[in-house]
Amino acid sequence: MMVSLGFTIQSHSYHQSRFFNSSNWLTGNILDTSNDVSSYFGLDKENEKLMQENEYLRKLLFNKEERIDSTALDSVFLTYTISIGKVIKNSFADPRNYITIDKGRNDSVEPDMGVITSKGILGIIENTSNNFATVQSILNEKSNINAKIKNTDHFGSLVWDMKRFNVVQLVDIPRLVPLTIGDTIVTGGMSSIFPENIPIGTIRKFDLNTSKSFYNIDVALFNDMTNIKNVYIIKNNYRKEILELEKQTETNGQ
Secondary structure (H helix, E strand, O other): OHHHHHHHHHHOHHHHHHHHHHHHHHHHHHHHHHHHHHHHHHHHHHHHHHHHHHHHHHHHHHOHHHOOOHHHOOOOOOOEEEEEEEEEEEOOOOOEEEEEEOOOHHHOOOOOOEEEOOOOEEEEEEEEOOOOEEEEEEEEOOOOEEEEEOOOOOEEEEEOOOOOOOEEEEEEEEOOOOOOOOOEEEEOOOOOOOOOOOEEEEEEEEEEOOOOOEEEEEEEEOOOOOOOOEEEEEEEOOHHHHHHHHHHHHHHOO
């Protein structure tokens, strides 16, 4: 049958043209598909490269007050060290939401490390296995993170009322503090987990609580909590020392 097809193609210019045009179409589509696949994996590699570059830049940013040589970032003991990871599971519709990432004890990830994205904070490491870790999301009824109004020293606590996956609440801001819709909310300086001034979101609305002494503030998150892929894991290398000192101080004061 293939021999007959060959003779037919050779003896009829129309068939010959159709055959080779079809062959060219098939070859072209295979090449296009191959290029698409190569571009896809190339893009993935490029994203990985960008993540690594961002890791380096964030390391510079979070340790900017230490006045160190940027070429020696990997050889000195910085306040904050950063690693990268990827989300493999994410929940956002439960009262206690958690995120699972692909880094664990083998990658020096420990409980109480901060987790952020390129847009803002995500949560805090709660449990680890050898190769994975679970992150207590900021969309968790137990979450309580020190936060402030950007460019001020007015601090409060970031919590979640379990109503919306794109809005959290900032509480304990006194009524005398001037507020404006759209003000940016960032991490505060009272935490041993997150560096100061990591973005969180913007003020969506505010009102006074029942005592009329403090504001209830709705904060629209910068992160799309339904679509998280790449993360940065932050370790405060002095956290243990800070906590031990504070515990000692409390014990001596009793």
